[in-house]
Amino acid sequence: MSSQQPLRALSREHITRAEIIGQLQAHGLKPTEQRIRIAELLMSVPTHMTAEQILAAVRRGGERVSKATVYNTLKVLAQRGLVRQIHLDPERSVYDSTRTPHHHFHDLETGELRDIDPNDIAFSRFPTLPEGMEAEVEVVIRLRKKRGGGA
Numbered sequence: 001m002s003s004q005q006p007l008r009a010l011s012r013e014h015i016t017r018a019e020i021i022g023q024l025q026a027h028g029l030k031p032t033e034q035r036i037r038i039a040e041l042l043m044s045v046p047t048h049m050t051a052e053q054i055l056a057a058v059r060r061g062g063e064r065v066s067k068a069t070v071y072n073t074l075k076v077l078a079q080r081g082l083v084r085q086i087h088l089d090p091e092r093s094v095y096d097s098t099r100t101p102h103h104h105f106h107d108l109e110t111g112e113l114r115d116i117d118p119n120d121i122a123f124s125r126f127p128t129l130p131e132g133m134e135a136e137v138e139v140v141i142r143l144r145k146k147r148g149g150g151a
């Protein structure tokens with residue numbers, strides 16, 4: 001069904017509410033209002049958001065929603081492969097609407113994540129994988145301002 005997406009996926013175009021409902025259903029999820037709302041926030045344009053940012057955005061829309069509901073919904077969306085969960089540290093996950101494997105710059109000062117095209121990183125050496133295993137590599141390159149460079 002979902003064939004290999006081209007790298008253009010990194011700048012995928014806006015998707016509609018109807019398409020989001022279709023995607024939820026295609027991944028075996030009942031399209032409840034809250035799931036649609038959260039999926040819309042994340043998936044309508046390529047983005048990276050933390051659970052806190054999503055919670056704040058839902059509440060800004062005037063909806064009364066608990067933190068637990070948002071967190072559980074995000075967990076389900078990630079488990080079903082609708083969004084990617086990126087673990088930056090044990091306390092903080094970022095949800096990424098770009099589903100194809102890719103890498104990130106992580107700005108340590110702003111917390112911002114920026115996509116890196118998978119073709120822009122290559123490995124000249126790679127360990128032999130344990131028998132029967134396959135690897136999925138996602139690189140996070142942490143960025144901080146150069147010291148002594150002035151502002």
Ligand SMILES: [Zn+2]
Pocket residue numbers: 048096098102103104113114115
């Ligand atoms: Zn990304």
